[in-house]
Amino acid sequence: MSDETVTVAHGSGAGKTREFIEDRICSRFADAGGDPDLAVGLGALDDGAVHDLGDQSVVVTTDSHVVSPLSFPGGDIGRLAVAGTVNDLAVMGATDPLSLTCSLVVEAGTSLDLLEEILDSMQAACEEAGCAITTGDTKVMGSGEIDGIVINTTGVGVLPRGEHVPDAGLSPGDKLVLSGPVGDHGITLLAEREGFDIDGDLTSDVAPINDIVDAALDTGTVTAMKDPTRGGLATALNEMVRKADIGATVDETAIPVRESVAAAGELLGIDPFDVANEGKVVFGVDAADAEAVVEAIRSTQRGSDAAVIGEVTADNAGRVVLDTGFGRRYLSEPEGEQLPRIC
Amino acid sequence: MSDETVTVAHGSGAGKTREFIEDRICSRFADAGGDPDLAVGLGALDDGAVHDLGDQSVVVTTDSHVVSPLSFPGGDIGRLAVAGTVNDLAVMGATDPLSLTCSLVVEAGTSLDLLEEILDSMQAACEEAGCAITTGDTKVMGSGEIDGIVINTTGVGVLPRGEHVPDAGLSPGDKLVLSGPVGDHGITLLAEREGFDIDGDLTSDVAPINDIVDAALDTGTVTAMKDPTRGGLATALNEMVRKADIGATVDETAIPVRESVAAAGELLGIDPFDVANEGKVVFGVDAADAEAVVEAIRSTQRGSDAAVIGEVTADNAGRVVLDTGFGRRYLSEPEGEQLPRIC
Numbered sequence: 149m150s151d152e153t154v155t156v157a158h159g160s161g162a163g164k165t166r167e168f169i170e171d172r173i174c175s176r177f178a179d180a181g182g183d184p185d186l187a188v189g190l191g192a193l194d195d196g197a198v199h200d201l202g203d204q205s206v207v208v209t210t211d212s213h214v215v216s217p218l219s220f221p222g223g224d225i226g227r228l229a230v231a232g233t234v235n236d237l238a239v240m241g242a243t244d245p246l247s248l249t250c251s252l253v254v255e256a257g258t259s260l261d262l263l264e265e266i267l268d269s270m271q272a273a274c275e276e277a278g279c280a281i282t283t284g285d286t287k288v289m290g291s292g293e294i295d296g297i298v299i300n301t302t303g304v305g306v307l308p309r310g311e312h313v314p315d316a317g318l319s320p321g322d323k324l325v326l327s328g329p330v331g332d333h334g335i336t337l338l339a340e341r342e343g344f345d346i347d348g349d350l351t352s353d354v355a356p357i358n359d360i361v362d363a364a365l366d367t368g369t370v371t372a373m374k375d376p377t378r379g380g381l382a383t384a385l386n387e388m389v390r391k392a393d394i395g396a397t398v399d400e401t402a403i404p405v406r407e408s409v410a411a412a413g414e415l416l417g418i419d420p421f422d423v424a425n426e427g428k429v430v431f432g433v434d435a436a437d438a439e440a441v442v443e444a445i446r447s448t449q450r451g452s453d454a455a456v457i458g459e460v461t462a463d464n465a466g467r468v469v470l471d472t473g474f475g476r477r478y479l480s481e482p483e484g485e486q487l488p489r490i491c
Numbered sequence: 492m493s494d495e496t497v498t499v500a501h502g503s504g505a506g507k508t509r510e511f512i513e514d515r516i517c518s519r520f521a522d523a524g525g526d527p528d529l530a531v532g533l534g535a536l537d538d539g540a541v542h543d544l545g546d547q548s549v550v551v552t553t554d555s556h557v558v559s560p561l562s563f564p565g566g567d568i569g570r571l572a573v574a575g576t577v578n579d580l581a582v583m584g585a586t587d588p589l590s591l592t593c594s595l596v597v598e599a600g601t602s603l604d605l606l607e608e609i610l611d612s613m614q615a616a617c618e619e620a621g622c623a624i625t626t627g628d629t630k631v632m633g634s635g636e637i638d639g640i641v642i643n644t645t646g647v648g649v650l651p652r653g654e655h656v657p658d659a660g661l662s663p664g665d666k667l668v669l670s671g672p673v674g675d676h677g678i679t680l681l682a683e684r685e686g687f688d689i690d691g692d693l694t695s696d697v698a699p700i701n702d703i704v705d706a707a708l709d710t711g712t713v714t715a716m717k718d719p720t721r722g723g724l725a726t727a728l729n730e731m732v733r734k735a736d737i738g739a740t741v742d743e744t745a746i747p748v749r750e751s752v753a754a755a756g757e758l759l760g761i762d763p764f765d766v767a768n769e770g771k772v773v774f775g776v777d778a779a780d781a782e783a784v785v786e787a788i789r790s791t792q793r794g795s796d797a798a799v800i801g802e803v804t805a806d807n808a809g810r811v812v813l814d815t816g817f818g819r820r821y822l823s824e825p826e827g828e829q830l831p832r833i834c
Binding site for chain 1: 493494495496497498499501502508511512515516517519520521526528529532533539540542544545546547549551552553554555556557589590592593594595596597598599600601602603604606607610611613614617618623624625626627628629630631632633636637638641643645647649831832
């Protein structure tokens with residue numbers, strides 16, 4: 149017996165979360181990798197599992213959403229719960245969700261009006277994403293036993309193109325494509341909690357982006373995808389290069405960041421690269437297709453700021469080199485916990 | 492705007508929960524019944540959704556587990572989370588789970604040893620059920636923001652026999668078969684909370700029972716199935732007859748209840764028919780097959796007390812008549828909230 153306990157930093161999304169999940173959680177479960185029908189299992193630590201089922205491949209992904217506050221500029225926990233799971237399916241290649249579940253845990257004393265607003269927001273996000281809630285569960289905990297509402301959404305989808313796109317598929321020479329500005333969700337939430345919004349123009353980017361993934365997959369060869377949620381762009385890029393055991397060089401000046409987000413990040417002492425996005429994708433794309441993929445993403449509703457932000461290199465394996473315009477440094481993952489309950 | 496709030500009774504599992512879920516939750520979501528590939532959707536309020544996928548049918552079911560205390564005689568929240576979802580798949584006919592997810596929400600300050608015990612318990616239950624955790628998610632909430640650990644498990648399964656078994660399929664003349672004694676889980680939990688256990692022999696029945704369902708389906712024509720969890724046998728039977736718009740007569744003396752459970756129920760003022768079971772199934776079975784199905788269930792590890800407990804009738808539509816041996820009364824659903832956080 150030890151007296152170690154779970155800490156808020158275990159949930160940050162960056163390195164400490166990865167260690168916690170690998171060493172303390174996944175290690176307790178049997179490796180089902182021996183199952184020939186399980187193409188991607190727990191050990192891959194990807195955004196979901198992939199099962200072969202007859203001539204179809206079925207993707208399963210799950211997320212419990214604990215965001216605080218429940219409503220924020222640009223969205224609420226309901227919109228987040230739908231977008232988060234639709235996007236996890238999409239970055240596996242399952243852009244047309246078959247089934248979305250809604251499991252609510254609600255604190256006694258929660259306003260029914262608020263609950264209904266959140267459910268309406270889930271339905272609106274489902275309509276944007278072209279999917280439906282098909283089953284669910286509802287539990288009530290006593291007042292003070294849970295802070296507000298927790299929503300689990302689990303998504304099931306098939307792979308319209310037959311193959312899943314892993315987060316580990318980068319090869320040297322691939323271009324890194326980002327679908328839009330980073331930091332919006334994390335900075336907006338933190339500003340909301342701290343009770344300041346410089347000019348009232350901070351807004352979360354929370355949205356389903358399966359259409360962006362469709363546009364990219366229809367246009368060129370995508371070697372890897374990830375949605376940069378907890379731990380932000382910095383964590384997503386580091387995870388992608390570490391898993392592929394290659395390096396990457398990223399051009400800082402090419403990474404879109406909104407002025408309001410940059411300014412608020414400055415004031416709050418938070419780097420927009422380190423915080424959650426809820427409507428963005430990072431792609432590895434075959435170099436020959438990169439410009440065409442960027443153009444295709446720009447033609448979607450939320451992709452107008454898509455850009456090539458860097459490229460994959462054989463050297464610097466496992467590291468992301470950031471070219472700041474003045475020099476170079478490693479882009480490292482955020483340490484510890486800056487933003488609990490961000491998603 | 493109203494000032495109505497969610498109450499603990501909304502989570503009881505009986506009538507008030509049904510109204511809450513139908514009127515306040517499902518009504519906010521679009522009816523996806525128009526989707527030709529969705530064989531069973533949200534509107535059915537069954538134990539899960541059924542999707543047609545090529546020549547396969549895929550069942551999806553979800554549950555968030557909020558049980559308190561986290562460990563109790565006979566199990567813990569980990570065993571409950573696996574058994575609960577495996578059993579919901581099974582009573583839809585999906586007795587061989589394809590995928591089980593594990594989404595943890597953990598309070599900061601929770602002992603890592605306790606967390607690991609619970610995960611080991613999940614793994615052991617997976618082995619009993621013949622399935623594996625294939626994907627997951629972990630969130631940490633601050634100390635005091637959630638009481639302990641909440642676990643969502645979502646299950647995906649296919650239908651090995653092609654057809655799902657609805658909970659609404661009863662016909663007059665069908666026999667009602669129960670797989671074993673009722674009340675064990677609910678009475679054990681309540682005794683544990685109240686700090687009394689008469690002779691230390693109260694034990695939750697929490698267990699995966701997909702083998703029991705397999706035995707029944709392999710033996711005879713099963714017209715309907717349900718696992719009597721929240722709200723107990725009384726709620727499950729009432730739901731089955733209401734959905735099929737028929738009646739049922741149940742022989743109280745034929746319903747197995749352990750002596751220790753009956754005695755504790757007496758002291759606690761709780762009817763064992765009204766509280767959650769976590770390892771039982773109620774079947775509607777074609778009368779000609781009923782005895783053979785009971786025998787088949789009795790041959791399984793947890794089915795030795797299986798019994799025919801009643802039959803479905805054309806009269807008394809929507810009601811369950813309990814023959815007590817001395818007379819007859821309606822078996823009604825429990826009112827209000829007796830046992831919060833029972834599962």
